[in-house]
Amino acid sequence: PRHTALLSSRAMSKIACPPITYIKGEEMTAYCMELIMKKWINPYIDTSKWEYFDLSCVSRDNTEDKCLHDAVASGAKLKAIFKEPTVTPTEKQKKLLGLKKTWGSPNGAMRKGWNGITISRDTIHIEGMELGFKRPVLFERHAVGGEYGAGWKAVGPGKLTTMFSPADGSAPLKVDERTLPDESSVAVVYHNPLDNVPDLAHIFFARCLEAKVTPYVVTKKTVFKWQEGFWAAMKKVFDEHYLEKFKKAGLLAKVGNELPHLISDAATMQIIRWTDGGFGMAAHNYDGDMLTDEVAQVHRSPGFITSNLIGKAADGSMIKEFEASHGTVADMWEAHKRGEETSLNPLGMVEALIGAMNHAAGLHGGHKELLTFTATMRQVIHKAMVSGKGTRDLCGPTGLTTEAFVDYVAMALDA
Ligand code: NAD
Structure with missing residues (x-):
């Protein structure tokens, strides 16, 4: 019999999870997610409604990228997406894997297909364990425009x-x-599209208000005059819909009771100094890319930061794609293939999977049991990490290997 507390109300049947689009990548992270699906998810969760897409280089090559277009179409339909890290092949990988070409990053197709507005990146916190920032740091990176499309x-x-x-x-x-x-x-x-900035503003301010953090809009508009439009659109939404609420919550007291603007080069310094956390930042695409890497570094590891792409369907509902912010952990994959021990911290990926499952639950009318399961799974992982049974990036050389950590949490879930 499986975890009785987790499955109590349904006797021993599995908890049904509404459909999500599951995008599989490759290398170490795909290997680890396979173990996690087998040992943490499949014993408890009925995933028969999920749609799977393999975005490994070889699969993209074999299907002439049809798998990417199918995955994007599935995501647009189901609106809750989990993505493993994927490899964007280099010349070297093209030769090594015998690919027809160096397939481009899949991100552009996804941002376009899902009407990407923002990439939300937040610090992950573990109760009882101090990471870089004491309180949450929320980040909104404009998902379109700027240098990328130059x-x-x-x-x-x-x-x-x-x-x-x-x-x-x-x-x-x-x-x-x-x-x-x-x-x-x-x-x-290049250009900065501004039509979806009000949507970004609503997402950002609502999230900051809920998390009780002070929101900052980050630009270099003092010198880059064309960035005024981003700030003006953010401020308009803020003043019309959020100013009073933030004042009431006491979140603007230290910043003159109005929406604060922060110059992007000053932001790079403050991210290092403001280790108490408790702030949010919204920025243009490339600035957001740089600043969120800095946030990840201050917060100990890219494993402790989420990365969620939020888009908008034609009917106004939100499409959300959840992923870890790190890559495929290629160095550990090489070590694993050589037969050496590895220690991959799966928390960023599991937070993403939990995000996709919870978002799907919300889209399909609640699924309380599923929310209880995901909350329990998170708790069990945190407890293991705090008690010294985490991976080596957290616990040092006495930490568990990739496989031993998965087994330890599986055992705790089953207890
Ligand atoms: P990476 O994030 O995979 O690894 C960087 C370093 O951090 C490595 O030393 C790795 O061992 C360590 N690390 C990362 N995540 C960790 C974790 N969860 N636990 C413990 N250690 C961890 O980045 P990379 O090595 O530059 O790239 C490897 C591959 O990933 C490349 O092919 C790249 O194209 C791809 N990539 C994909 C994405 C994505 O799909 N979103 C993002 C970045 C890189």
């Missing part, structure tokens, strides 16, 4: 003109004109 050319001396032709057919507009005197320059064009 067009560019390497050019010689000459004149560079950037023209804009309005879709309504009205007269073209000169955005910029400049002379490039150097023998060698790089010309770059």
Whole structure:
């Protein structure tokens, strides 16, 4: 018989989990998730409604990336997605795996297919264990625009003109004109779409209010004047919908009772100094990428930070993709293949799986039993980590191996 407390109300039958899109990656993290599914999830949870997609390099190569398009379509339909880390193949991996080409990062297709608004990255906290930040740090990274979508050319001396032709057919507009005197320059064009910034603002401020943290909008608008639009859209939503609520909750007392703006270079310093936590930051795409890596580092490990892409379906409902912020842990995979011991901390991935399961529960009318299960699983993992039965990144050389940690938690779940 299985864990009686977990399965009490349904005798010994499994708890039904509503459909989620499960995206499988490869290397060490895929190996570890296989163990976790087998030992922590499958004994208790009926996952027969889940849709699985293999986004390993070989699968993408064999299907000419149809698996990626199918996964994106499934995610748009089911709206709750779990993603394992995936490999974006390099030239070397292309040769090694015999791929037809170096397939691009799947993230762009996902952000586009799910109407990505923001990538939310929050610190994970374990009761009874001090990590980098004492209280939560919430981060909202604009999921679109900026340097990632830039067009560019390497050019010689000459004149560079950037023209804009309005879709309504009205007269073209000169955005910029400049002379490039150097023998060698790089010309770059990018834009920041602003239509979904109000959605990002609502997501960010609602989350900060719930977590009782002070929200900061981070830009370099003092010098990069084009960033004013992001700040203005955030401030408009804040003043109209949240200012009074935040004041009432006492979360703006130290910042002059209005929405604070923080210059991005100052933010890089404050992230190191504000180790008490209790703040949120919202930033442009690339700034968000850099700053959240810094948050992860201060908070001890990329294993202790979530990474959730939030998009919006045509009917206004939220599409949420949950993943760990780290990669496939390739170095441990090599060690594992050589027959050596490894110690992978699975908490970031499991938090993502819990996030997807809980979001699916919310979309399908509650599923209280499922929420109890995920909360218990989290508690059991935390308890193991606090009592010295964690992985080696946490507990040092006496910590457990990848397999022993999975087995230890499986035993505790079964107790
Ligand atoms: P990585 O995050 O996999 O590993 C970086 C370092 O941190 C390694 O030393 C690793 O052992 C350690 N580490 C990471 N997560 C850990 C954990 N949970 N427990 C213990 N130690 C942990 O990054 P990388 O080595 O730069 O990249 C490996 C592969 O992952 C690459 O192929 C890359 O393309 C891919 N990647 C994927 C994603 C994604 O799918 N979201 C993100 C980043 C990298």
